[in-house]
Amino acid sequence: xxxxxxxxxxxxxxQALGKIEDLAKSGMTFxxxxxxxxxxxxxxxxxxxxxLFQAAKKRGLIKKADFASSPRKSRHGGHLYAWRGVPNART
Numbered sequence: 413x414x415x416x417x418x419x420x421x422x423x424x425x426x427q428a429l430g431k432i433e434d435l436a437k438s439g440m441t442f443x444x445x446x447x448x449x450x451x452x453x454x455x456x457x458x459x460x461x462x463x464l465f466q467a468a469k470k471r472g473l474i475k476k477a478d479f480a481s482s483p484r485k486s487r488h489g490g491h492l493y494a495w496r497g498v499p500n501a502r503t
Contacts, residue, residue: 424455425464432468436497441477443494465495472498 431452435442444461448454455461468474474495482492 424453424460425467428452428455428464429468429471432464432495433473436468436473436495439497441494441496443492445482445492465493468495474498 428447431447431450435446435450444465455464465474469476475498476493477496478494479491480494482490
């Protein structure tokens with residue numbers, strides 16, 4: 413019997429930052445819901461979303477573009493920030 417080759421698991425934050433970089437380069441405005449729609453799984457804890465976007469902001473990839481109340485039931489109308497890539501961002 414041969415051992416199955418397992419691909420290394422990419423940590424959630426690294427995977428998410430990659431998606432943010434792609435969206436930032438596109439010039440479109442996006443939210444955490446956009447990342448979900450593009451196949452990013454939910455983090456282990458919902459508080460990781462804030463840290464993810466703050467990390468991308470600190471790297472100079474994105475800036476806040478707008479905010480609204482989240483349409484997701486689980487968010488109970490909490491703030492949902494929209495982000496946009498920073499022109500000539502460091503990637």
